[in-house]
Amino acid sequence: MVNIIWAGLIIIAIVYSLITGNFDVINNGILKHASSGVNLVLEMMPLIILWTGIMKIAEASGLLNSFSRLLNPILSKLFPSLDKDHKALGYMASNIAANMLGLGSAATPFGLKAMQELQKDNPKKDTATEAMITFLVLNTGGVTIIPTTVIALRIASGSRNPTEIIITSILATLASSISGLLLDYMIRRKNKR
Amino acid sequence: MNILSKIIIPLFVFLIIIYGAKKKVNVYDTFLEGAKEGLIMVFHITPTIIAMVFAVNIFLDSNFLTWALNFLKPLFALTKIPMEILPMAILRPISGSATLAIMNDIFLTFGPDSFIGRLASTLQGCTDTTIYVLALYFGSIKVTKSRYALKVGLFADLMGIIAAFIITKIFF
DSSP states (O other), X not given: OHHHHHHHHHHHHHHHHHHHTOHHHHHHHHHHHHHHHHHHHHHHHHHHHHHHHHHHHHHHHXXXXXXXXXXXXXXXXXXXXXXXXXXXXXXXXXXXXXXXTTOHHHHHHHHHHHHHHHHHTOSSTTBOOHHHHHHHHHHHTTOOSSOHHHHHHHXXXXXXXXXXHHHHHHHHHHHHHHHHHHHHHHHHHHHHO | OHHHHHHHHHHHHHHXXXXXXXXXXXXXXXXXXXXXXXXXXXXXXXXXXXXXXHHHHXXXXXXXXXXXXXXXXXXXXXXXXXXXXXXXXXXXXXXXXXXXXXXXXXXXXXXXXXXXXXXXXXXXXXXOOHHHHHHHHHHHTTOOBOTTHHHHHHHHHHHHHHHHHHHHHHHO
């Protein structure tokens, strides 16, 4: 699927630019945007390295495990296929917590690490497991309690009440996450039969 | 709120290191071990990020979306849904920075306290870049068969967009 979307974006972009005669834009774009990607990687790299290092300490000391035990009542419902001491649970819990607090830059390394732990006991290494998909749905739901960037931009453009969208964002997030998890649950149950 | 968001990360790091030292973990060596894993992680996700950023950006540059959405204009005039929100809804799953830019444009044109301004704010806060995250996470562990993941993710996004519209209507 990602395959088709990726190819589709590029093909549409090139064909449409040729039709409209926008050769310059597409020519510059092809050369320029590879380095935009590299820049993004360079921006993320220090944070990923820092957080995987810090979290390794939390893992070794057992702190991460205690944290996931704390959230076990919820996590065991969401991830029935994992046992309650699975290393991935701690990272998933940390990822969700970081997302909720609006610490997106810390959330990504936790999420990547969780996926790595889930991959360790995946029998088919090229195929996503149920737990991976549930985690992804939970993650892309973007359970943010305080959308800091949005609020900052609202302040910058002179909003009278920049934080008034917090509650609507939370409610919309809940609607999105719950419907995603429901569909995920239904598909999992259907696959079992 | 502001102070809280400023002390939470230092506090978090402090707590982990103190607790690690208390449990007699060799914190420095353990950090290096984890950091090395992080570096390998970066190595694995670099191709995915370059591929996605490249495709999304040249697609945006081509202005195809603006042209394609023109055809939907009459339809939207009927439903009273503000047309300007559509590119944001469509781009939300693939690019966070693109939708942020559109949201800012909406703020400048209509004001952040207009209906569409509030709707854009809610939309930006309520879902994440599903396709990008999927490509990134699965790419990092070389999973190529994502099964029903995208279907569920995009369904959740769609529900989020619909919910954002209804909730903004009710609240303001």
